[in-house]
Amino acid sequence: MPAERSREHTAPVAAARRRMLRADGARRLADLLRGQVLAQGFPGGVLPHEDRIGTEYGVSRNTVRQALDLLRAEQLVERLPGVGTVVVGQKYPHGLDRLMGLAETLHQHGQVTNEVRSMGPVAAPSPVAERLGVAPRDDVLCIERLRSLDALPLSLDLTYIPMDIGIDLLGADLENTDVFRLLEEITGQPLGTAEITLEAVNADAHSAAVLQAPRGAAVLMLERLTHLSDGRPVDLEFIRFRGDRITMRGLLHRSV
8 A cells, every 4th residue: 555655646746856857947048048148149149940959958849948938038039030039138247346337347338327316415314324434314415326328227326425525526427427436536545345235126116117127026236335445435325227137247266
């Protein structure tokens, strides 16, 4: 009896394992193809035929189709009659191993512009005051900007800056100049280090509308506290990136 019961369970377990492996195969293949898409690794932006992909990666045609469906859902590729699967989306690299502004990072991909949606002094909330090293409720400059690349929305930035520095930003050209560059000009010293936290959050109604993204869609949220070379914290930012248009890259070293 125990042996019969064991055989009864063996078949559904094996079937479930096969289904899981097929799903895993499609996801693994999608990850590999995505990398080639983002690196512009397909000549003319056209992917090879499904049979060729299957042969190259040693997977079934059904797995290839499932993988391409995943990439279509990400709006990276589309199937065109008489042409095949073509690249229709692009992500732009944002480095995590150097302290750079968005315009510095993406200058080779197009013109980065800033739409200043609001700017003015606000009483520093306790978490902001603590991180910027100012007294609670002291005025800090608060700036909200929509960052775009060739008019394509990329990020919504909320920035807090100590008022003794921020007052000089009130008349600055924030539409076409990175705040990082302005901070260095105002203070007369270079930026030094930054503490960053990167996580996925759901887009609220405001950020979704500004970024032209579906409400509730996942966006990348980068929290960054930037210091001058002398160690003073001068820039606290909460940056919401459209995850379908930005990819984060960096070179990490293992310390011994």
